[in-house]
Structure formats: structure tokens, C-alpha cells
Amino acid sequence: MILIPKNYYIIVSAILALLFTSSCTSKKEVVYFQNAKDFETIVDTDTFAPKFKVNDIVSVFVSTFDLEAVAPFNLTRGGNSNNPEFIDYLIDVDGNIDYPVLGKVKLQGLTVSEAQALFKKKLEDGYLRNPIVNIRILNFRISVLGEVRRPGRYEVSGERITILEALSLAGDLNIKGKRENVLVIRDFNGTKTYTRVDLRNKELFNSPVYYLTQNDIVYVEPNNSAISSASGDTRIGTIISISSFLITTALIFVTRN
Structure with missing residues (x-):
């Protein structure tokens, strides 16, 4: 009958426990x-408040009681007249959008509320009375x-x-x-x-x-657990290899004694 030293079981159990718990998350x-x-x-x-950046896509819609006066500032790209599709604006590398009538308007670095105040000031300067400006970041x-x-x-x-x-x-x-x-x-x-x-x-x-x-x-x-599990097959293979080595070593030791 082959007798394996009691200490051997303790050593094997400790090594296996260490290998299996090394990747546990606390x-x-x-x-x-x-x-x-x-x-x-x-x-x-x-x-x-978010600020406008270069390459942002923005929508600008202006409204007043005078629908005819505000029409040039709200360009559409056609479509259903009852549900028009309004043109959006891209902030260029210089931080500007090219807006109808007003021309270049610099938005880069402004918040939405700051941009609304800027548009309102420009529109009130000879174009519209008490305009309401709605601006949104679309991207x-x-x-x-x-x-x-x-x-x-x-x-x-x-x-x-x-x-x-x-x-x-x-x-x-x-x-x-x-x-x-x-x-x-x-x-x-x-x-x-x-x-x-x-x-x-x-x-x-x-x-x-x-x-x-x-x-x-x-x-x-x-985390370390994910990195370890990414090579899970390797880890399992390592455990099997180490276990086999320990068992083989023990058997050789017992046989010789």
C-alpha cells in the first residue's frame, strides 16, 4: 500500500487554493x-453648462409674432410645408457658423444661454422686435x-x-x-x-x-480578475500542470521509500 505523507496534502491544498483565489475580487x-x-x-x-466646440452641429430657431419678418432667419431644406425640416449649422474650424442675414456668428466657447443672448442682441439690432431664440446642440x-x-x-x-x-x-x-x-x-x-x-x-x-x-x-x-480570466485556459492548464507535477513527485518519493 502506498502511503503519501500527510504534509503533502496540506501543501497541495494550499497551492491549489492560492491559484483559484488569486483572482477573486474583494x-x-x-x-x-x-x-x-x-x-x-x-x-x-x-x-x-456645456460649451460649443468646433465641429458641433447646432440648430437655431428664431420666432416672433411677425412670421413674415422671421422667415429669412429660419431656412428649410424643403419637405412638407406643415412639418418643415429646418437647416442645421456646423461650427467651422474658426468657431463660427454661417447664419442667414447675420453672416458669420462665433459660437465656439459659448454656452447655450450665452449664444441665445448673442443672437438676440444681433437680431434686435435692426431686424426683429423681441425675438425668441432657441438653440440646441444636436451632436x-x-x-x-x-x-x-x-x-x-x-x-x-x-x-x-x-x-x-x-x-x-x-x-x-x-x-x-x-x-x-x-x-x-x-x-x-x-x-x-x-x-x-x-x-x-x-x-x-x-x-x-x-x-x-x-x-x-x-x-x-x-481589473486583475479580468486580465487573469482573459487567459483562463492558460491558468487552468497551469493548475493542472502544477497538480500533476506535485502528484508525480509524491509518487516518486513514496516509491523510493
Whole structure:
């Protein structure tokens, strides 16, 4: 009868347990806002508003009581007269749109409310009386990539969205997402900025990228568990190889003794 030393079982069990648990994720790595205290209150004083960028597509609609006077400012591209399709405007490399009657109007760097005030001033200067100006950013989209449940590009209907809302659209991070190092890539007129945030820390709410701007990219890195599982077959093969080696070594040892 072959007797295997008792210590051998202990060694094998310890090695196998180490291999199988090395990629486990702890609660500390996945819980959001860990340093937020019970009943803690944070007053939101943020007045963030998105600003127009080069290559933005915007709609501008002007209205007054005098429909005939306002017609030259609201050009259409034809279609049904009861439901006309109004022309959109592209902000060029110089930050301008070419608007009917008014000509070049610089929008780059302005918020929507600032652009509305600028248009109203120009229109009241000899063209219209008490005009109402409605301006919207039409290409407000954000992309969420990496370790989320539904990566993709998402349209934003309002004028702003938070990084938490963007992640919600993408189905939240999966268990393999790295919560402490989420990257936001922002392009402002050809200059890219890279900002990392920690979703586990309540200071996220004070981050300059808490509110996203149009065409921001949110990237969630894989954690160590994801990287390990990406080569899962190799890991399993390694476990089998090590186990076989240990068993073979033990049998040789027993046979010789």
C-alpha cells in the first residue's frame, strides 16, 4: 500500500487554493462612494453648462409674432410645408457658423444661454422686435467603452449628463471593471485631455469630468480578475500542470521509500 505523507496534502491544498483565489475580487474594490458617511449632505453648487466646440452641429430657431419678418432667419431644406425640416449649422474650424442675414456668428466657447443672448442682441439690432431664440446642440453624444455591460455610443437628449448617468446607460460596470481608475477622454477643439476618477470615492462629485461634455469617451479598465480570466485556459492548464507535477513527485518519493 502506498502511503503519501500527510504534509503533502496540506501543501497541495494550499497551492491549489492560492491559484483559484488569486483572482477573486474583494468588496473594497467594487463598492462605490465608500467614504460617504451616513446622513452626510453635499450641496450641489455646480453651474456646469456645456460649451460649443468646433465641429458641433447646432440648430437655431428664431420666432416672433411677425412670421413674415422671421422667415429669412429660419431656412428649410424643403419637405412638407406643415412639418418643415429646418437647416442645421456646423461650427467651422474658426468657431463660427454661417447664419442667414447675420453672416458669420462665433459660437465656439459659448454656452447655450450665452449664444441665445448673442443672437438676440444681433437680431434686435435692426431686424426683429423681441425675438425668441432657441438653440440646441444636436451632436451631444457620449461613448462608454471597456468593462461595462452595454458598451456603445449614446445620444444625450438634454444639455448635460453626469458620468454616473452615462455608466447607467451602459448598464453599469460589470464585476471585472476597475472602479478606481475610470478614464474620461475629452476633446476640446483639437486638444485632448485625459482625466481619471475613482468611483469608490465621493470626491467624484467634485471632479471636472463629473459632468460630461459632447463626444466625451468614458473608458473602464479591466481589473486583475479580468486580465487573469482573459487567459483562463492558460491558468487552468497551469493548475493542472502544477497538480500533476506535485502528484508525480509524491509518487516518486513514496516509491523510493
